[in-house]
Amino acid sequence: MSDPVMFTLDPSEEVTHWYNIVADLPTPPPPPLHPGTHQPVGPDDLAPLFPMELIAQEVTGERYVEIPEPVLEVYRQYRPSPLYRARRWEQRLGTRARIYYKYEGVSPAGSHKTNTAIPQVYYNVVNGTTRLTTETGAGQWGTALSYACSLFGAECEVWQVGASYDTKPQRRTLIEVFGGKVHRSPSRLTEAGRAFPADHTGSLGIAISEAVEMAAKDEGAKYALGSVLNHVVLHQTVIGEEALRQLAKAGETKVDLVVGCAGGGSNFAGLAFPFLREKLAGTQDPRILAVEPTSCPTLTRGEYRYDFGDTAGLTPLMKMYTLGHDFVPSPIHAGGLRYHGMAPLVSHAVHEGLVEATALHQRECFEAAVEFARTQGVVAAPESSHALAQARREALAATDEQVIVIGLSGHGLLELGAYESFLAGRLEDDVLSDADLDAALAGVPTI
Amino acid sequence: MSDPVMFTLDPSEEVTHWYNIVADLPTPPPPPLHPGTHQPVGPDDLAPLFPMELIAQEVTGERYVEIPEPVLEVYRQYRPSPLYRARRWEQRLGTRARIYYKYEGVSPAGSHKTNTAIPQVYYNVVNGTTRLTTETGAGQWGTALSYACSLFGAECEVWQVGASYDTKPQRRTLIEVFGGKVHRSPSRLTEAGRAFPADHTGSLGIAISEAVEMAAKDEGAKYALGSVLNHVVLHQTVIGEEALRQLAKAGETKVDLVVGCAGGGSNFAGLAFPFLREKLAGTQDPRILAVEPTSCPTLTRGEYRYDFGDTAGLTPLMKMYTLGHDFVPSPIHAGGLRYHGMAPLVSHAVHEGLVEATALHQRECFEAAVEFARTQGVVAAPESSHALAQARREALAATDEQVIVIGLSGHGLLELGAYESFLAGRLEDDVLSDADLDAALAGVPTI
Incomplete structure (x- = not known):
């Protein structure tokens, strides 16, 4: 029998706690500031939007947070997500590197x-x-929240975002299949939406403002965010915790490179932070590498400053790498990587030199993704293709036996239009110009 | 810790042999006949289209056929497919039945x-x-063959089918991502295609004729079929063999009902035949039930006669339930269930009273599928939704603890347009009229 290529975990090896990197960082991350007073934000400031458990997780210094049993019960429907050895891709590349991917x-x-x-839905309900x-934006987050709400009986x-609504009807349908209600943003339901013409293509900034406004004015409603914040990063660490255990079962106790795509940062951090814990503890010494698109190069060309999380400037100010909250990236297919900022915890880790970052052109990413599909059978999300392309570079450059672990954040079956554009040679590479970058950074408040 | 809901297998429990129901059937299935001589077809008749190993599997009486190691290596990238307990759906239904689904x-x-x-690609190469x-037709088979060809280096x-090509560009793109070449049928590349206008919406019958013609005229080319034939059914039995082992791990050694959708019959047989072996051996006594759409009711309203596998009458004559090879079902979304015939082995098992069959309206199927998605998180293929709807009926009627096993043949992420029609109330139920059925049956040859 050949060596196994798919690694799972026994029920006794289940991950029962999320990991909080804050407990192990050499220096504490700077606190979020109130947009009016510029003083650190307190729990009361966040209470209109989030339930108290999530606020507590946002600020906790505890190393481990227990996963509630009702959450574990749902996790068990798809977790542990499989860790795969990409043996066929390795052969195609002719590399001596051993490549693994953790597939969400x-x-x-x-x-x-x-x-x-x-x-998030559990604590709310x-x-x-x-x-x-x-x-x-891309639709992944709306789909996930809609599914979670259907399980726990919340609306x-x-x-x-209007442009996404108009061009990706399948994504809207999927949210509706799970029971969610979809509004094209800008909608006529909110003041924030009515400030724009009904046929405006919209933006993540406007859509955030609409969702926040709606939650604030309804007693039973709260708002949910799919990335950036500490509690979101915390929940995603189940990925890296599982990966460490699965790698051990594969006989790998020393990883050389952990690579993931980074948009808001939660997918990347979810895989990377448990490895960073091992790195800080000295048990392993992997390079940890975030990959972003050249069209939205937050970590590689942005500035590490306090900025708003949304375009309208309603959120707390967060210390993070930012391109400026007015920044509008050129349309690229990886909708999930088009955020102007980056999770404060990821930003802090990059600023402290614990995590590296690089930016890639999207055509190289799709090229890697097509090669990956033809060998491994998985059509990666355009976001995830950035991790594949960087892993490909590293594997081709590897002269000795390296162990590479890739975070594959999702499938691209609802993004086949982007693949079609690539295969037809219609896909363009975009680079943010210095002038556009300077203009966007000019809007960042001086603190 | 709550009871597990996902069941897998250890590497030592791997299924290493396909199961051939022919070895255990009480009476032998009638042989296929040559379309010209009406004599049983011999291996030489099939040699222009299939490699000798597949022809041998088509006629073998051996109970078990060893799965070649290179095939197992690819299977290991996604097999064993998970067996799930549908606990949340059970709760929503308020049933005492224990419902499992085997998810392909x-x-x-x-x-x-x-x-x-x-x-198939391995033996060919x-x-x-x-x-x-x-x-x-629906695109599932073209996708699978394209992926397999990319692995083994075949074109x-x-x-x-034209109508599918025009309305489902994502499916075409997926085939191309895996490296396959897609032609709209009827094409200008074959005589069979040129017999129809270029803008004709096409049919499975025409597309088969084109593919067969092309394979016959190229020395290095062969033809591959995705259902109906004995060797295809054989390969699919890995599903049922795994399910039996996974159920044992779940503590279930006695199943009351095995239910799957049936189009050409290979998905249904793949799950059902290992259970039928147990039934024939007396170790278990499950009901085994095939579900088809009312618009294409092959097993429930067709006749058990010798008929052609394609519209043009070029294939061998097979003894099977048929609606007549001229039959054109009204357009329903479950493209994979629109075949006029049924696998001879499934037909024989139904005729012998070993397997039951029933037909359902598609709106009931989508209703069950949406409920299933909102509880289990899986968006089923429209074909698979037929199995879900029938299982739902059985679970709601169950007064004691029943064990139900569903074959969930695939996901519906490339068929969200059908879900959108259902949610918008635009989906119609179709029933084949007696007059249309009589007209189609009139074309069946008298043998």
Whole structure:
């Protein structure tokens, strides 16, 4: 029998706690600031939007947070997500590197977003929330929240960025199959939406404002965010915790490279932070590498400053790598990587030199993704293709036996239009110009 | 810890042999006949289209056929497919039945079709085939064959039924991502295609004729079929063999009902035949039930007669339930269930009273599928929704603890347009009229 290529875990090896990197960072990350007073934000400031458990997780210094049993019960429908050895791709590349990928596309919503949607809805419902509002760009987050709401019996309303709503009807249908309600943003339902013409193509910033406004004005409603915040990053660490255990079962106790795509940062951090813990503890010494698109190079060309999380400037100020909250990236297919900022915890780790970052052109990413599909049979999300392309570079450059672990955040079966453009040679590479970058950074507040 | 809901297998429990029901049937199934002589077909008759190993599997009486190691190596990328306990759906239904589903949607091509595409391409390539031709209707089979060809280094050409090609560009793109070449059928490349206007919406019958013609005129090319034939059914039995072992791990040694959708019959047989073996041996006594759409009721309203497998009458005559090879079902979304005939082995088992059959309206099927998605998180293929709807009926009627096993042949992520029609109330139920049935049956040859 040949060596196994798929690694799972026994029920006794189940991950029962999320991991909080804050407990192990050499220096504490700077706190979020109130947009009016510029003083650190307190729990009361966040209470209108989030239930108290999530606020507590946002600020906790505890190393491990127990996963509630009702959340574990849903996790067990798709977790542990499989860890695969990409043996056929290795052969195609002719590399001596051993390449593994942790695949979140098996989740009900098709991406890692389910990992945080489930606990967010759970904590909300046990605290009396009956309705959750959110925004969605690429659509992965709206899908995950809609599914989680259907399980726990909450209503779900999703403001989908107009351009995405118009061009990706399948994504809207999937949210509706799971029971969620979808509004094209800008909608006529909110003041924030009515400030724009009805046929405006929208933006994540506008959609966030609409979802926040709606949650604030309804007693039973709260708002849910799919990335960036500490509690979201916390929930995603189930990915890396599982991966460490699965790698051990594969006989790998020393990883050389951990690589993932980074948009808001939660997918990347979810895989990377448990490895960073090992690195900080000295038990392993992997390079940890975030990959972003050249069209939205937050970590590689942005500045590490306090900035708003949304375009309208309503959220707390967060210390993070940012391109400026007014920044509008050119349309690329990896909708999940088009955020102007980056999770404060990821930003801090990069700033401290614990995590590296690089940016890639999208055609190289799709080229790697097509090669990967033809060998491994998985059609990766355009976001995840960035991790594949960087892993490919590293594997081709490897002269000795390296162990590479890739975070594959989701499948691309609802993004086949992007693959079609690539195969037809219609896909363009985009690079952010210095002038556009300077203009966007000019809007960052001086603190 | 709650009871597990996902069941897998240890490497030592791997299924290493396909199961051949022919060895255990009380009476032998009638042989296929040559379309010209009406004499039983011999291996030489099939040699222009299939490699000798597949022809041998088509006629073998051996109980078990060893799965070649190179095929097992690819199976291991997605097999064993998970067996799930549908605990949340059970709760929603308020049933005492224990419902399990065996989910083939995790395969690279998203359906059970991969199980036979891999060995078919493998046997072809080791026998010198460099190019495989086939037809595809819904698109699942073309996708699976394209993926398998990319692994073993063969070219793949797919004739996609015109109506499907025009309305499902994502399916075509997916075949191309895996490296296959897609032609709209009727194409200008074959005589069979040129007999129809270029803008004709096509049919599976025409597409089969085109693929067969192309394979016959190229020395290195062979033809591959995705259902109906004995060797295809054989390859799919890996599903049922795994399910039996997984159920044992779940503590279930006595199943009351095995239910699957049936189009050409290979998905249904793949799950059902290992259970039928146990039934014939007296170790278990499950009801075994095939579900088809009312718009294409082959088993429930067709006749058990010798008929052609294709519209043009070029294939051998097979004894099977048929609606007549001229039959054109009204357009329903479950494209994979629109075949006029049924696998001879499934037909024989139904005729002998070993397997039951029933037909359902599609709106009831989608209703069950939406409920299933909202509880289990899996968006089923429209074909698979027929099995869900029938299982739902049985579970709601169950007064004691029943064990129900559902074959879930694939995901429906490329069929969200059908879900959208259902949710918008635009989906119609179709029933085949007696007059249309009589007209179609009139074309069946008298033998």
